[in-house]
Amino acid sequence: MQRSLADPTTFRRHFQRQVLLPVALLAAAVVLIAGFGLYWATRTSNDVSMQRQTRITRLALSSSADQIAYEQQGLATWKQLSDQLAAPARDRAWLDTEIGQWLADMFRHDMTFILDARGQPIYAFVAGRPAEPSRFAAVAADLQPLLDTVGREARSPARGGGSAGLPSRRRATVLTRSGTIFASDSTEVGGRPAAASVMPIAEKNASARGRAVLVSVRFLDGEYLRELSAWHLIDGLRFSQQANPGPGETIVEFTDERGKRIGFFFWRPDLPGTRILRVLAPSAALLILLMFAALGLLIRSLWCSGRRLSATIVDLQASEAQAQHLAFHDVLTGLPNRALFQDRMDQALARARRGECFALLALDLDRFKQVNDTLGHAAGDVLIREFAGRLGAAVRAIDTVARIGGDEFSVLLGSAHCREDIEQVCERILETVQQPFVLMGNQVFVGVSMGVVMVPEAGTDRGELMRKADIALYHAKRAGRGRCWIFAPHMDETVKLRRQIEADLRSAIGARSGLEVHYQPEVNAASGRVLGLEALLRWTHPTRGPIPPEQFIPIAEETGLIVPLGEWVLEQACRVAARFPDLFVAVNLSAVQFRSPELAATIIAIARDAGCSPSQIELEITESVLLGDDSVAAEILRCLREAGFRIALDDFGTGYSSLSYLRHFKVDKIKIDRSFTQNLAHDHEAAAIVTSVVTLGHAMGLTVTAEGVESRDQMHLLSAAGCNELQGYLFARALPETALEDFVATGAGLPDVA
Numbered sequence: 001m002q003r004s005l006a007d008p009t010t011f012r013r014h015f016q017r018q019v020l021l022p023v024a025l026l027a028a029a030v031v032l033i034a035g036f037g038l039y040w041a042t043r044t045s046n047d048v049s050m051q052r053q054t055r056i057t058r059l060a061l062s063s064s065a066d067q068i069a070y071e072q073q074g075l076a077t078w079k080q081l082s083d084q085l086a087a088p089a090r091d092r093a094w095l096d097t098e099i100g101q102w103l104a105d106m107f108r109h110d111m112t113f114i115l116d117a118r119g120q121p122i123y124a125f126v127a128g129r130p131a132e133p134s135r136f137a138a139v140a141a142d143l144q145p146l147l148d149t150v151g152r153e154a155r156s157p158a159r160g161g162g163s164a165g166l167p168s169r170r171r172a173t174v175l176t177r178s179g180t181i182f183a184s185d186s187t188e189v190g191g192r193p194a195a196a197s198v199m200p201i202a203e204k205n206a207s208a209r210g211r212a213v214l215v216s217v218r219f220l221d222g223e224y225l226r227e228l229s230a231w232h233l234i235d236g237l238r239f240s241q242q243a244n245p246g247p248g249e250t251i252v253e254f255t256d257e258r259g260k261r262i263g264f265f266f267w268r269p270d271l272p273g274t275r276i277l278r279v280l281a282p283s284a285a286l287l288i289l290l291m292f293a294a295l296g297l298l299i300r301s302l303w304c305s306g307r308r309l310s311a312t313i314v315d316l317q318a319s320e321a322q323a324q325h326l327a328f329h330d331v332l333t334g335l336p337n338r339a340l341f342q343d344r345m346d347q348a349l350a351r352a353r354r355g356e357c358f359a360l361l362a363l364d365l366d367r368f369k370q371v372n373d374t375l376g377h378a379a380g381d382v383l384i385r386e387f388a389g390r391l392g393a394a395v396r397a398i399d400t401v402a403r404i405g406g407d408e409f410s411v412l413l414g415s416a417h418c419r420e421d422i423e424q425v426c427e428r429i430l431e432t433v434q435q436p437f438v439l440m441g442n443q444v445f446v447g448v449s450m451g452v453v454m455v456p457e458a459g460t461d462r463g464e465l466m467r468k469a470d471i472a473l474y475h476a477k478r479a480g481r482g483r484c485w486i487f488a489p490h491m492d493e494t495v496k497l498r499r500q501i502e503a504d505l506r507s508a509i510g511a512r513s514g515l516e517v518h519y520q521p522e523v524n525a526a527s528g529r530v531l532g533l534e535a536l537l538r539w540t541h542p543t544r545g546p547i548p549p550e551q552f553i554p555i556a557e558e559t560g561l562i563v564p565l566g567e568w569v570l571e572q573a574c575r576v577a578a579r580f581p582d583l584f585v586a587v588n589l590s591a592v593q594f595r596s597p598e599l600a601a602t603i604i605a606i607a608r609d610a611g612c613s614p615s616q617i618e619l620e621i622t623e624s625v626l627l628g629d630d631s632v633a634a635e636i637l638r639c640l641r642e643a644g645f646r647i648a649l650d651d652f653g654t655g656y657s658s659l660s661y662l663r664h665f666k667v668d669k670i671k672i673d674r675s676f677t678q679n680l681a682h683d684h685e686a687a688a689i690v691t692s693v694v695t696l697g698h699a700m701g702l703t704v705t706a707e708g709v710e711s712r713d714q715m716h717l718l719s720a721a722g723c724n725e726l727q728g729y730l731f732a733r734a735l736p737e738t739a740l741e742d743f744v745a746t747g748a749g750l751p752d753v754a
Contacts, residue, residue: 019302023295031288038277038284046271050250053234053269057252060228061220061265064195065184068216071107073180075099076199076214085114085201085212090122092130100125103216108224111139111189111217114201119147122212136215142189143215145258146198149183150213186220187256193220193239193263220254229267237267330403332381333388341402341410345462348412352456359416359454361426362469363391365407366447366481371439379439383446386437394428410469416454419486426450426484447482449473458487471495502555504541509564514540517572518734521743521750522586522705522727525719528750530743532584532618534727535573536734537565553590562590570603570617574610576737577617580744586618586648591625597632600639607645614644618669622650626665634665641666648705652693670697674708677728681713687721694722712751 075081081099084090095114103109104125113136114123121133184197195218200211218224221239229237236249241263245251249266256262328340336344348358365387372380384407391409392401400412416422429448436443451472453465468487474495476485508514519533539547556562570587577585593599607614619640625633637647648669672693679686690706697704706718709728718726731750735743 015303019299023299027292027295030291034284034288038280042274042277045276046269046274049272050269053267054250054252057228057234057237057265057267060231061186061252061254064218064220064224065186065197068107068109068195068218069180069182069184069197069199071103071109072182072197072199072214072216075103075201076180076182077202079202082202085116085122092123095123096125096130099123099214100130104128108218108227109216110194110219111135111215113215115147115213115215117212139189139217142187143196143198143217145187146183146185146196147213147215150181150198150200185256186254186262187260188262189217189219193254194218195220225265235268235270237265239263239265333385333403335388335392335409336400336402338402338404341400341404341412342462344400344402344412345465348414349455349460349462352460357416357455357457359413359422359452360465360469361411361413362451362453362466362473363409363411363429364449364473364477366449366477368407368446371444371446375440375442375444379442379444382439383437383444387433387446387448390432390435391429394432395425399425410466419454422452422454422486423484426452430482430484449476449481450484451476452484452486454486468492498555501547501552502559502561505539505552505556505561505565506559508539509561509568512568514542515565515568516540516736517569517576518736519576519585519740520727520734521732522725523731523750525706525715525723525726528731528747530583530747530750531725532586533576533580533740534586534620534734535569535576535588537569538734557590557592560592562592563596566590566593567602567606570606571610572737574607574612574617576740577612578610580740581613581616583744584616584618584646586620588620588650589625591622594621594625594633594636597636600636600643603640603645604643615646618646618648620648620650620671637665641668667702669703669705671705671707671727672723674728677706677708677714677718678710680717681711687717690718690723691721698722715751 084094099114100112100123103112110127112123112125113121113133115136116122121136124131124133124135126135180199182197182199184195186193186195188194189196197216199214201214202211225237225239228234239254243251243264245264245266248268250269252265254262254265328337328343329335330337345360348356352358365383368380368383371383384403387407388401388403388409391411395401395411395413398414400414402410404410411425413422413425429450433446433448436445438444451469451474453469453472455465458468459465468491471491472485472487475491476483479485516538518536518538520536521530522532522534523529524531537549537553539549539552541547553562556565566589573585573587577583589599596602603617603619604614607617621637641647646668647666648671649667650671651673652670670693672690676686676690676693680690694704703724704722705725705727706714706723707727709715709718709726709730711730714728715726715730732743
């Protein structure tokens with residue numbers, strides 16, 4: 001017996017017969033009993049609720065006829081109504097107000113008619129407003145059985161009975177008084193389900209058979225059903241003449257008292273059993289799962305204890321292989337991850353030290369963040385998977401493609417002996433990415449930027465090579481994205497210099513050391529009088545000396561340092577403006593600053609704290625602020641102009657569509673770029689452009705300023721063209737704040753504009 005149990009096949013059969021089968025039968029019995037009990041409780045509760053709702057609906061519909069008769073009887077026995085009907089000239093306004101309008105507003109009767117003793121309509125009130133008595137003809141046929149019943153009752157008051165099988169209403173109902181003659185029914189009127197009642201009006205000196213009658217109709221669809229739904233908590237009650245219930249609806253047939261089918265009422269029944277099932281089912285399912293889990297653990301424990309060591313070893317080996325795969329592969333794409341890529345790179349570097357060449361590619365998807373922001377992260381994951389597939393198809397089998405993280409990928413190109421081979425692979429990658437990606441039903445176009453390092457030409461240290469690949473990738477993105485850039489040594493020096501400048505600039509901002517604001521005058525083109533100053537930031541590095549703004553301002557914008565730097569410049573400019581109340585001070589704003597919705601409030605607070613008037617501050621922006629019709633930027637500019645600040649559009653004429661911005665955004669001044677001014681004397685096209693810009697600006701009521709004026713000829717030409725203000729080295733270079741007092745007071749060095 002022990003030998004047989006030691007055999008894997010025999011042990012498996014014995015285990016199935018002695019353990020698995022009894023446990024499975026027990027578990028199945030428990031599940032069936034619990035499931036049947038839950039089903040029975042749900043079904044019983046739902047049936048009871050359905051019967052209650054059906055009974056309520058039937059009772060409400062059947063009692064509607066008695067209700068409308070009850071609502072009539074107060075008017076039918078009202079002496080003032082009988083007096084009005086007996087009067088030679090009836091007061092139609094009184095009838096509208098006291099009869100028609102009252103029944104419509106008080107009891108929501110949809111139709112009210114009064115028929116004279118001959119059965120002719122003499123008054124009508126339909127759909128909440130007075131109507132012609134002739135409107136009765138449209139429903140006369142539907143109401144005739146009720147009229148006949150009332151006539152028969154009037155002729156035979158003692159007998160009761162009905163007409164055409166219609167029950168008698170001689171005796172009182174739950175609502176009407178004893179002895180009231182009327183005929184009411186839930187029937188079809190005008191093709192719609194309705195409760196209708198006909199009741200003789202107690203007229204003075206009129207016999208029972210010669211009375212006028214009051215006819216009331218209330219339709220049992222529309223508003224009535226909404227009220228019935230609200231009163232009795234019946235969801236979605238509706239009427240149809242066809243037995244066409246929708247999903248989850250129940251149906252009640254609607255007939256009149258003669259048994260004639262009028263239509264069907266539908267509603268979505270309240271099923272408490274189903275609600276209870278929704279609450280209990282997860283718990284029951286969880287308990288069953290826990291039971292199965294416990295049984296599974298028990299069975300697995302028994303099974304594992306009886307398995308041979310070889311089976312355990314196989315399982316461990318399989319688990320180890322799976323864990324190793326997960327440890328070295330990206331879950332989303334299945335590509336090698338950073339750890340496996342570094343291992344492959346170490347192997348390639350070992351071969352490179354023996355003379356073999358290869359190339360390292362660092363790739364980054366362009367506009368990937370835009371896809372995530374607009375279509376969601378699920379679409380971003382699909383894009384990553386699609387791109388990984390295309391990337392793998394674009395390289396060779398001997399190459400390694402890895403996902404490093406996010407939208408960053410790396411590729412090892414084995415046996416890359418020349419730049420031409422690398423460039424061909426990069427071209428294939430660029431071409432495959434140019435095809436659109438279909439994400440969530442949308443066509444999306446993205447690009448890819450690549451930085452390339454050739455090994456061993458660029459070294460054999462893994463960390464350095466990956467850093468250099470990132471540097472080349474950075475240059476590819478700066479060059480316009482969607483391209484390949486091969487690393488060269490000068491790139492490393494450029495990046496190191498930028499990083500050093502960034503670090504030094506950050507320290508200078510924190511310590512307020514080496515930073516200074518200079519001010520270049522802007523003069524009146526006609527008189528030469530100084531009108532204002534443009535604040536220009538200067539930075540004197542402790543070891544490198546003066547660093548030009550065109551070198552450190554882009555770094556400040558890329559790193560976000562432009563925000564505290566711009567606020568500091570504005571503070572200095574506002575303080576100078578407070579010293580010289582007759583001058584304006586122009587301050588340049590970066591497009592990066594407009595990313596903050598709080599920019600307007602910050603500028604207003606700085607001007608207020610400095611004690612200067614907002615009208616003295618001229619905020620210069622470039623067209624990059626307005627690109628894309630940014631609503632945030634537009635709102636900031638609107639708030640600033642309302643606060644009194646002036647807005648100037650700088651470098652006018654050098655952007656994408658300057659003229660269109662003048663129509664969409666309110667500015668006070670345009671500044672002609674220095675490139676036009678410098679070519680003014682020998683370039684007729686530049687002169688024509690300047691003249692056109694000046695004409696346009698004046699036509700729109702704008703001040704026109706010319707920058708870069710360096711000669712008297714330029715000054716005279718610009719003045720003749722109509723420029724309002726001039727600025728340039730001809731008048732003065734940017735001055736430190738300490739030199740402003742004497743310059744503004746004496747105007748020393750200003751040329752004669754005559």
